[in-house]
Amino acid sequence: MPKAVVCLPTYNERENLEPMLRALGDKDVRVLVIDDNSPDGTGELADRLATELGYVEVLHRERKEGLGPAYLAGFRHALADGAELVLEMDCDFSHDPNAVPRLIAAVESGADLALGSRYVPGGGVRNWGLLRRVISAGGSFYARVVLGVKVRDLTGGFKCYRRIVLETIDLDSVDSKGYAFQIETTYRALRAGFKVVEVPITFADREVGGSKMSKAIVAEAIWKVPGLRLAALFGRL
Ligand SMILES: Nc1nc2c(ncn2[C@@H]2O[C@H](COP(=O)(O)OP(=O)(O)O)[C@@H](O)[C@H]2O)c(=O)[nH]1
Ligand SMILES: [Mg+2]
Known part of the structure; x- marks a missing residue:
């Protein structure tokens, strides 16, 4: 049994799910799809693919609560x-499965x-407009300065944790929903x-389906960052 589990959150990713699962098929990983009851039927498609592809499992959640809670459910399942x-x-091919x-x-x-x-050198973004580049780079810079850390890309969601990290960081008290979840x-x-x-990656914009990014997600990241720093200063992190 492979010892690595890829947590793949989905919300309305019908077009992307099958190609993504197949692309992960030769990477010696298990894949845990975490679907929040997508109205477009992504969850049912995932179930069908899971019966065909032995390395795929599906976690169904009742409703959309954001990326953070979906990941937490996935982490707990993978650890168990x-x-x-x-x-x-x-799941939208912004993250290249070949980089896994x-x-x-x-x-x-x-x-x-x-x-x-x-x-970091060797990494980058493909086909992003100026505005999104500025927001993303500015967001990582802001978080890096306020938190006083050296990491250059704090908001990305392509990560690999050693088990002990997730066992140590008290998942129960993580309450961020969007980009803040990655920072936190x-x-x-x-x-x-x-x-x-940091491992350099090229981030590509999605080609099919729609982004779930919202103003609320950006706002959460802005206020959450000083909140995290204060929590750390007061010994609560
Ligand atoms: N389960 C679940 N997945 C989500 C949710 N929001 C986004 N996703 C998935 O998370 C990934 C990244 O979301 P996306 O909308 O592309 O964010 P963006 O890349 O910042 O625009 C995709 O695979 C989405 O389907 C959510 O609330 N629940
Ligand atoms: Mg995306």
Whole structure:
């Protein structure tokens, strides 16, 4: 049984799900689809594919609560299943399935948390407009300065955790929903003394389906960052 589990959250990813699951088929991973009762039938499609593809499992959640809660449910499930490595990845091909082995290799060669990073040499973004580039790079810069950490890409959602990291960072108290979830989990790992490395990736814009990014998600990231720093200062993180 492969020891790595890829947590793949889906909300209305009908067109992307099957190609993504097939693309992960030769990566020596198990895949846990976490579907929030997608109105477009992604959950039923996932069930059908899971019966065909032995490495796929599906976790159905009743309703859409954001990426954070979906990931937390996935992490708990993967840990209970005995996963040694737990990955996060988007289902819209923004994260290249061919980069999965590089993230795993980074952890196997000593990192506790490997981050797919757009903002280290060799990494980047493809077909993004200026506005989205500025918002994303600005967001990571803001979080890096306010938190006082060296990580360049704090908001990305392509990651590989060593099991012990998720067992240590107190998942029960993580309450971020969107980009803040990525910032919070990485910050907690750093605070706990884990070794975090950045692996260069190229992030491509999705070609099919729609983004679930919202103003509320951006707003949460803006206020959550100083909140995390304060929590750390007062010894509550
Ligand atoms: N289960 C679940 N998946 C979600 C939710 N929001 C987004 N996703 C999935 O998370 C991944 C990234 O979301 P996306 O909308 O592409 O965010 P963006 O890349 O920031 O625009 C995709 O695979 C989505 O289907 C949610 O509330 N629940
Ligand atoms: Mg996306």
